[in-house]
Amino acid sequence: MKHEEVVAAIKVIAEKGMAINISKADLQSLKAYNLIDIAKGAENDRSPACTLTKKGRVMLKANTKPAEKSE
Numbered sequence: 001m002k003h004e005e006v007v008a009a010i011k012v013i014a015e016k017g018m019a020i021n022i023s024k025a026d027l028q029s030l031k032a033y034n035l036i037d038i039a040k041g042a043e044n045d046r047s048p049a050c051t052l053t054k055k056g057r058v059m060l061k062a063n064t065k066p067a068e069k070s071e
Contacts, residue, residue: 001026007063010035010056018047035059 001009009022013036019027027048030036035056042048052060 001029006030006035007060010052010060011064013050014052014057014060017049017051019050020047022047030056 005026009019009026009030012020012022027036027038027050031038034053036050037053039049039051
């Protein structure tokens, strides 16, 4: 996965709480990098319930542009 794809995937997981439109191979690579946790029993579901780990939340925050302040 490219960096942009990883950021997009963890953003979807953070917003929806589910791995929607993410392949099983990509989910496994996110899990291997300790960016997500897959819910017990949902590993074989089409869109399993997922949560971000601390490392995943930090990566998402670092790659999300802050809103511009208007003066």
